[in-house]
Amino acid sequence: MNINILYAALAPIVAILLGLLYIGIGRKIIARLQRRYGPPFYQQYIDTIKLLAKKTVSSHGVFFSLGPIMGLAGSMVTLLFIPFGSAAPLLSFHGDIILVMYLVVIAPLGMALGVGEGSNPNGSIGMARGLTLMLAYEVPFVLALFSVVLYTHTTSIAQIVQSQAGEWSLLKFHGFNWLTFALPISAIVADICLQGMLGEKPFDQVIAPHEIASGPMVEYGGKYLGMMVINHALHIYIETALFVDIFLGGGPVWFFIPATFSVFILSLIINGVLPRFRIGQALKFYWGVPLILAVIGIIYTMVVIK
Template structure:
């Protein structure tokens, strides 16, 4: 069964699943925002319409080679990170096992940065000043949220002596508990860092349309914008599934996965709807206060 064809079809199925779920979550988010603002809001399949329209648009903008590579880098990074995420736990549906190895948690922490870097390269080539400001803001914010996130991951790895996601999932299954209960401080630090990872309000300083004209993507139209949107949807699924795998014991089937990821997804969405936008230095200060404190607590909890 372990043929290359089998692996490839599994990978394709995973990408399709991630794309669909991410897109629907985006649509549900737009609906939630609309309902909270007392509007009817777009239908929840609106993001699909947007993406299909964007892919059917002409795209004839040329600023240089890197401009064409940037969106490709972004979606490559998203798909590569997705390949290292175990979608279901235990002997779940065999298609979604993908390319796990021991040590993939460390690899993922690096891989999740790669997409932003690719986008930064592409945006830099366009020469749009708004893109440059947006990229600077994005990298600064990344420095903010990566530190508590990495601290919480390091705490987990040190506590359970494993650097593999499947290892962490197996531990949770054996001990019949979730890591969000056995190391609560790591969970709090990681969730606070996740608020920044999603780039939703109040941490939407990168894409703020009123300030920097949508930042890094301001010079990307048509198919490139469609690529960026697809990449964002897949990456949202990656982040949510990683958190479910690490902290909530993974999911035995797809329905459980959807329920758990959606519950987790509501945290950044609902927190974002009622919050105005931070300034750059406020966002970084935010991450270097309580999330960092909880990150240190998590490491202490793991050591003693």
């Protein structure tokens, strides 16, 4: 119990550090893709500290300030319900996948309130797009999760992780319990949805600088922006961890961290070579092929169970 509390205190910090590291390395990799040298891998830490060290803050109202706080709190709560691989279940016995699906939403909604009070149309358009994007990717993603629930007969994330548990050691690698191999179609669908959740291209309509001048962040600067960067790092960690927990079997720390990282890098590389959709096209895209694939995935799962 004490260890759990200690972990609960440490988990956000670890997640933030990991998330920032992922972004930092991601920037380097993207730079290499673009034939550049790229920033040092710790650049994101420097940026975050610099943002938090800015001397002035301007605020449009109470909720303008509370928005990022609410976002950060939402992300941290979500974090506690997501198993850190198969290592520490933490609070995950007290809430399941449906709860997490809704907890994930707190952060964007909190942010949306702050952005709304920023009284800038750019931010509002960004939020409208963000929510629409959510409408787009949630449906196929939930269907992908549905097939997981069908297969494992549980909605508890910890139990889903457990159901994939094999022998984990450096010598013996049992990746074949992974749901990715059992439910390949659903895993693909979930990965496509992950692209939208992470807001990477072609689904970065929310911040699209050339269209709406970085959207929700338009009025946020200095320390608020620092909080948003931290929140983004947490967000990346949460989404990738959720994917790894569900489809790649969680695994011990030495597997879990590289796995989340590679899931993130995969979406980042896709991000590097694609332009962005129009928001309407993104909706059409998600409600097209991925949705059909998700349905096929469920039918496949039903066949597999029988």
